[in-house]
Amino acid sequence: MTYGIAETSTPNLFPQGGRIAEIGTIQSINDDTTWTVPAEVNFTNDEIPFAPDLYNEYGQRYKDAETALAALDAKDAKDAKDAIEVDADGEVVTAYIFADNYFEMYINGIAVGKDPVPFTQFNANIIQFKVKKPFDIAVLAVDWEENLGTGTESNRGVSAHPGDGGVVAVFKDANDQTIAITDSTWKAQNYYISPVSDLSCLTESGTSRLSTQCTIEGTNDASVLYGVHWAIPTGWKKQGYDDSQWPAATTFSNDTVGVDNKKSYTNFTNIFDNAEQDAQFIWSTNLNLDNKILLRKTVAK
Numbered sequence: 001m002t003y004g005i006a007e008t009s010t011p012n013l014f015p016q017g018g019r020i021a022e023i024g025t026i027q028s029i030n031d032d033t034t035w036t037v038p039a040e041v042n043f044t045n046d047e048i049p050f051a052p053d054l055y056n057e058y059g060q061r062y063k064d065a066e067t068a069l070a071a072l073d074a075k076d077a078k079d080a081k082d083a084i085e086v087d088a089d090g091e092v093v094t095a096y097i098f099a100d101n102y103f104e105m106y107i108n109g110i111a112v113g114k115d116p117v118p119f120t121q122f123n124a125n126i127i128q129f130k131v132k133k134p135f136d137i138a139v140l141a142v143d144w145e146e147n148l149g150t151g152t153e154s155n156r157g158v159s160a161h162p163g164d165g166g167v168v169a170v171f172k173d174a175n176d177q178t179i180a181i182t183d184s185t186w187k188a189q190n191y192y193i194s195p196v197s198d199l200s201c202l203t204e205s206g207t208s209r210l211s212t213q214c215t216i217e218g219t220n221d222a223s224v225l226y227g228v229h230w231a232i233p234t235g236w237k238k239q240g241y242d243d244s245q246w247p248a249a250t251t252f253s254n255d256t257v258g259v260d261n262k263k264s265y266t267n268f269t270n271i272f273d274n275a276e277q278d279a280q281f282i283w284s285t286n287l288n289l290d291n292k293i294l295l296r297k298t299v300a301k
């Protein structure tokens with residue numbers, strides 16, 4: 001557990017971005033642990049590729065998914081590059097993802113893409129990889145923060161308002177058939193709750209770390225807010241990792257996440273809001289106060 005504002009360790013991961021995407025560290029108040037906030041990420045790790053754009057204010061802004069896919073195919077052909085190989089003899093899978101605010105995606109433990117915009121403006125990505133079914137999708141999702149260690153940002157007239165999260169994704173095979181969408185069949189475990197002003201609001205139920213009884217009101221004093229942290233388990237990205245005890249993902253409507261005014265979402269509603277297979281925004285139980293989430297899904301053979 002932590003109290004107050006973290007110390008900045010990286011002043012800004014993405015200087016051209018809307019809000020400042022800082023990383024910080026903060027000492028636990030009840031043990032010797034030092035936590036990285038909002039999360040330890042691979043944004044600056046060159047071994048992990050940035051996911052190509054569907055829509056990015058600082059990169060490519062495609063009008064629809066078909067145009068983005070055609071551009072990706074053309075670029076791959078020109079660079080003699082191909083989809084990231086999870087299995088060399090696998091089938092090409094195309095993933096479409098919109099994350100509020102940051103994601104890293106792993107397939108059977110192999111990094112296939114990270115979000116090129118850690119905080120704002122909102123963006124969306126397309127990722128291709130070769131894999132054989134069955135396979136495991138593992139996603140680190142981070143709701144970024146301005147007041148490090150407190151899950152808050154300047155918003156709605158106060159300096160420390162809780163930000164909210166949400167991830168939607170669609171996976172298609174080489175025949176353009178949808179093989180996975182984000183929904184309540186995914187697993188979602190929560191590793192960071194903040195802001196918390198009154199610790200008595202926190203509860204646990206089975207493996208669910210619940211902040212649903214806590215206030216989501218903002219404040220002008222982030223220095224009195226708590227953060228609650230859990231260590232990321234070893235091997236969570238790998239194929240066959242036992243997530244059977246993790247809570248199911250909670251689904252949220254487009255309205256709740258607030259994407260209807262964002263081109264990075266609305267240009268791709270034929271993918272994300274398909275009438276037959278409508279992908280849902282997912283997160284843990286609290287879209288506002290839960291900030292670092294691991295998501296997993298096994299795609300069957």
Ligand SMILES: [Ca+2]
Nearest residue numbers: 101102115117
């Ligand atoms: Ca992003």
Ligand SMILES: [Ca+2]
Nearest residue numbers: 143163164288
């Ligand atoms: Ca939040």
Ligand SMILES: [Ca+2]
Nearest residue numbers: 100143163164
């Ligand atoms: Ca957010």
Ligand SMILES: [Ca+2]
Nearest residue numbers: 272273278279
């Ligand atoms: Ca949808």
